[in-house]
Amino acid sequence: MPEPQSSSPEPAARDAHSHAATLKRLEKSSGSLAAQAITRMDETLPWYRAMPPENRSWIGLVAQAGIAAFTEWFRHPDTPQAISTDVFGTAPRELTRAITLRQTVEMVRTTIEVMESAIDEVAAPGDESVLREALLVYAREIAFATAQVYAQAAEARGAWDARLESLVVNAVLSGEADEGAVSRAAALGWNSPDHVCVVLGTAPEGDSELTVEAIRRAARHAKLQVLTGVLGNRLVVIAGGSDNPLAVAKSLIGPYAAGAVVAGPVVPDLLAATRSAQAAAAGLKACFAWQDAPRPVLADDLLPERAIAGDPSAREQLVEEIYRPLEEAGSALLETLSVYLEQASSLEGAARMLFVHPNTVRYRLRRVTDVTGWSPSDVRSAFTLRIALILGRLAGGDPQT
Incomplete structure (x- = not known):
């Protein structure tokens, strides 16, 4: 019923x-x-x-x-x-x-x-x-x-922006940055700062979106513009607004995982950022050869390791910025620097080999510092100068090198 x-x-x-x-x-x-x-x-x-x-x-x-x-x-x-x-x-x-x-x-x-x-x-x-x-x-x-x-x-919009930002970062890192990448960056709020550098390091494990957001927070605190992304196991940051790449790297280092963090040289705009990215990538690859390297470290401070690892731009930079200026300054500087380094950085030993007074050697070494920006009395700088001399002689001795 x-x-x-x-x-x-x-x-x-x-x-x-x-x-x-x-x-x-x-x-x-x-x-x-x-x-x-x-x-x-x-x-x-x-x-x-x-x-x-x-x-x-x-x-x-x-x-x-x-x-x-x-x-x-x-x-x-x-x-x-x-x-x-x-x-x-x-x-x-x-x-x-x-x-x-x-x-x-x-x-x-x-x-x-x-x-x-x-x-x-x-x-x-x-x-x-x-x-x-x-x-x-x-x-x-x-x-x-x-x-x-x-x-x-x-x-x-956030998902679209993330894909757009990833395209820009990848274009800069792969050397394919063009006006299209600049337009995409402008759509993301990048207003073409005068000074740009690239910072590379190992990405932490976990959610990459949280890492990217942490980088953005650090950038806002440091008053920097950034384009960032996690590519594979690398955390890439393109930073604009400062002419001090080491200070930029220090202000953004928090979200990076343990290990080397390398800052590329400052370049004038986003199109030239590929040069900074390539230097930073080569430095990150060669950084393990310098066990006492600071964190973060400049790519230019890793020039000798990069040159030994086969980075052609590092070799060219060492020759053009160290060997050629010394060569143009006169044979006395090259000869004095070479003898000084061969004599285990001994002023007296170099003076005896050159048949000059130790003060003359001291004066010429100061000139080397003035010309190159590297001091022969510093162990790290002496290593860089030695590599530059070797590469310069190879380039001068064999025109095909």
Whole structure:
């Protein structure tokens, strides 16, 4: 036998029945409420008046959809509905780029205020408190729906930006940077700083997005512009805004994993950043040969290790910046430096071999420092000078080298 039906209607049906008059009046006044909301926006929101007509019309449709969705929601308060689809689905996706989240909140607040001010006129006698309470609950739901729409748009934009940034970083690292890479960087907010350098190191294990965000936080604190990404096991940072690459590396070193961190030389722009990236990559490859290397370390401080490891740019730099200037300064400087290094950095020993006074040797070594920027009395600099002399002799002795 069928179960006996209750003499009283279900709660939802009872509510819909008891507020039928209010619902009917709400349906009838929805158009005028939407028009009032648009008028209020035009009067109180300067950004709305400044918008092009097309965007204003879309906002009008959103307001109408919001009031219509409230009417339907009031009809079936216990039925779950996708408010974001009902309200914001009427507008194109581009609208989330045309108006900000703050402006959307102001638009929703204005529409809710218009509806709230009309409660006494719209509600049937005795239903004022019911309609007001329903509007408060609906306002909460529409606020969550607004946040969801903008969160989804931000996630989509963030994913696209991450792919775009990865393309730029990879182009710089692979030597394929061109005007297209510059345009992509500009779309990411890169405003072409005068000084650019590349910092390379090992990426930490775990979520690469957290690592990238940590780099951005450190860059904001150091007032630097950065383009960054994790490529394989390497964390790459293209930094702009400082002419001191070592200071840049020190300010960004926190998110890097243990191991060497190498800063390439400063270059004038993003197109030239490939040169800095290649120097940093060669330095990272050769850094393990210098066991006492500081962290971080400049790629230029690793010139001898890079040259021995086969980096042609390091070899050329050592010859052009050390050997050639010494050669042009006169044979006495080259001869004195060579003898001094061969005599285990002994002034007296070099003086005896050269048949000159030790003060003469001392003077010539100071000239070497002035010409090259490397001091023969420093152990590390002496090693660099020795490698430069070897490479210079090889280049001078064999024209094909």
